Amino acid sequence: MKDLRDLLDHEVQAMYSAEKLIAAGLPRMIQNASSSELKQAFQTHLDETEHQIQRLEQVADLLEIDVDGDKNLGMAGIIAEGEQVMHKDATPEALDAALICGAQKVEHYEIAGYGTAVYLAQELGFDQVATILDGILDEEKRTNGILNSLAKTLVNPLAE
Numbered sequence: 001m002k003d004l005r006d007l008l009d010h011e012v013q014a015m016y017s018a019e020k021l022i023a024a025g026l027p028r029m030i031q032n033a034s035s036s037e038l039k040q041a042f043q044t045h046l047d048e049t050e051h052q053i054q055r056l057e058q059v060a061d062l063l064e065i066d067v068d069g070d071k072n073l074g075m076a077g078i079i080a081e082g083e084q085v086m087h088k089d090a091t092p093e094a095l096d097a098a099l100i101c102g103a104q105k106v107e108h109y110e111i112a113g114y115g116t117a118v119y120l121a122q123e124l125g126f127d128q129v130a131t132i133l134d135g136i137l138d139e140e141k142r143t144n145g146i147l148n149s150l151a152k153t154l155v156n157p158l159a160e
Contacts, residue, residue, distance in 0.1 A: 008120040012133075013069025015113050016056045021072060022106060023049045025079045029099055034092035035158075038099065038150055045103075045143050052136050059129050078105050097159040100151045107144035114140060 001007060026046040033039045060067035082102035090098065114137035121130035 004120055004124055008117060008124060008126070008129075009063060009065045010069065011113060011117040011120060012056060012059055012063065012065065013067060014072045014074075015110070015117060015136075016053065016060070016067045017069065017072035018075035018110065018113065019049055019053045019056060021075050021079055023053065025082065028086065029082070029103065032086050033096055033099055035096050035150070035155060037154060038096055041143075041146050041150060042099075042103070048139055048143070052139065055132050055136060059132050062129050062132075063126065075106070075109060078102070078109060081105075091159070093155070093159040096155045097151065100147050100155055104144060104147050104151075107140055107147065110140040111137065111144065 001010060023046065026042055026049065030039050030042045030046070033042060057067050082099070082105075085098045085102060086095070088095075088098075114133055118130050118133045118137055121127075121133055
């Protein structure tokens with residue numbers, strides 16, 4: 001890596017890897033959730049994630065890079081932690097709270113990654129790339145807000 005352009009390329013590849021890992025993990029989260037509202041939130045985010053993967057492929061085309069890069073070890077670790085929690089002996093209510101906790105860790109990681117990528121694209125004059133990435137960033141922030149609201153108003157009170 002020799003400059004900001006290389007860093008942008010890396011970030012796009014890292015987020016692509018992250019989204020692929022998330023798309024693979026969300027069905028298990030949907031299956032393990034007991035709250036219908038939480039299941040729906042996860043399903044909506046899975047649909048969104050699949051669309052985000054397509055947009056990252058579009059970004060890679062605009063940047064003329066291969067979208068496949070190194071595996072995103074940070075996201076792999078967060079997902080592995082979530083998998084570990086799903087195998088614990090837990091009440092359905094506590095498991096829902098744990099699923100939200102894990103999902104919010106994912107969202108915060110994505111917000112950081114996309115925020116950086118948007119800035120780099122803007123700094124380097126890739127306006128169309130920045131716009132696409134900023135749209136994904138907004139979706140991640142919205143999902144985090146939905147999860148936060150579900151935790152506060154529904155899931156955590158039941159798990160207490």
